[in-house]
Amino acid sequence: MPAPLKISPLLTGSRTAGRPAADLLHDARAQERAARMSDAIASYEAAIAAAERAGEPALLAEALRRLAVIRHHRNESDEARRLCHASYTVAHAAGNDLLAAEALNTLGGIDLETAAVSDARRHFLRALELGGHSRELCARAEQNLGILANIQGDFDEALARYGRSLQAYCESNDDHGRAIAYHNLGMASADRARYDEAERYFRQSHEIADRAGDAYLGGLCLVNHAKVHVARERYENARLDAEAALAVFDQLGVGSAKADAYRVLGMIYRETSRPALAESRLKSAIELAVGAGSVLNEAEASRELALLYQAMGRNQEALTLLNAAHRLFGRLDARAHLVHVAGKMAELEAAYLAVVREWGQSLESADTYTFGHCERVAQLSVAVARTLGMDEHARTTVRLGAYLHDLGKVRVPHEILSKPGPLTRDEFEVVQMHPVWGIELLARVEFPWDIKPVIRWHHERYDGTGYPDRLRGDEIPVSAQIVGIVDVYDALTTTRPYRPAFSLAAALATIDRCRGHWSEPVFSAFCTALTLPGAGHP
Secondary structure, eight states, X not given: OOOOOOOOOOOOOTTTTTOOHHHHHHHHHHHHHTTOHHHHHHHHHHHHHHHHHHTOHHHHHHHHHHHHHHHHHTTOHHHHHHHHHHHHHHHHHTTOHHHHHHHHHHHHHHHHHTTOHHXXXXXXXXXXXXXXXXXXXXXXXXXXXXXXXXXXXOHHHHHHHHHHHHHHHHHTTOHHHHHHHHHHHHHHHHHTTOHHHHHHHHHHHHHHHHHXXXXXXXXXXXXHHHHHHHHTTOHHHHHHHHHHHHHHHHHHTOHHHHHHHHHXXXXXXXXXXXXXXXXXHHHHHHHHHHHHTOHHHHHHHHHHHHHHHHHTTOHHHHHHHHHHHHHHHHHHHHHOTTOOOHHHHHHHHHHHHHHHHHHHHHHHTTOTTTTTHHHHHHHHHHHHHHHTTOOHHHHXXXXXXXXXXXXXXXXXXXXXXXXXXXXXXXXXXXXXXXXXXXXXXXXXOXXXXXXXXHHHHTTOOTTSOOSSSOOOGGGSOHHHHHHHHHHHHHHHTSXXXXXXXXXXXXXXXXXXXXXXXXXXXXXXXXXXXXXXXXXSOO
């Protein structure tokens, strides 16, 4: 642990001057439970000052720790950490292992909510080591390790930790602790789609929290119960619970929890076809999550807003937000290698594919001659990429690039695209601009996959006679060559305004005469892919 931190002198008002630290601490706890947070902070600060004057390290350590919790909930996590470190230092110096463990457990909770997961695990385990003899501390530390295990994707450990936590709370006759355990079991059950169990646990937890006056836990039960209602398509029940949770979190000033409530409301309005309200709530969720430093909430809200934009046909904005969410989940993974983000990443990548696929199809919808072109090019291109032994990331790059390879054609006049005869030189020069225009349309969109070279260079030729940049040989990325050769094949084998479809044999003969337009490995892989079941037939 760090060296002792100096605790700033605190002012006390006439109501607190001269009162014992124990009384002030008791008042602060009551004010906190009643959601009178400004009064609670003042009382905790007065208790700290009184404990310092009286030389009461146990009361001082406890007051510092409890004040840290409030500071963290008010988005002051750096100050909360400072207070936790100070609490640990005071308790450790006094030889009070239990209070030192309490400080570490609280510090781990702050780490957990701010995505410092490896630090959180270290602090929780050390807290168990120091204070495991206390059933109350054991219950809370096991509970936190269960939350951590759930985040890391170790669901068996999570359930085991939650079970030990509930047992410890029951053995210590801690009714409020049981409420916390029920809440966590509700979340674990919801994650596994065991919705009846989840609802039962949330109701049990909320009932105890309400009886104990724990507004924050009650709000958590409401917002997480609302998520179960959404999963079951009970949108009005979900809205009522989410609105009630938001009112609680607003009173408490808990930014990250408010972000979660706004996210749920945004999902409800999206699913009930109220896009303006959905967009407003989801944007608020992102803003609050950023302010609270909650990377996970920001990533989740960004993904939900992207899905809204996808449904509204705002594909470019959807892709921008999906990329933001992808980057945020990546930050979680980078900050703690054990964080279980694979499932989130898989969901995001599926959403990327859905948005890009729909966008590609929407570009073709006005032209019966080219409808289905992007889908066919994408499927056969992936088969070619697989034949070449490209890995999954590279195949995804090819697939997404294929869906959007003709994006720039939205700027080509319809009369040119649908012209029944040969194009003039000027008209062909306009068509040759579509790879550049496609890149311009995606200028503000960043992808986790390098698809822009596919869009810009799928008409380049290995001999340097292609467009728009006259690249030669291996200057042309393999992914662009793959989409390029499949694009030509599909164009030849489908009916166009200016000619009927070629037969398979005629198309292959034409491509064979032009085989110098692509590298030999790409040409060979294309020919092999055509022999695979279902390939090569538009």
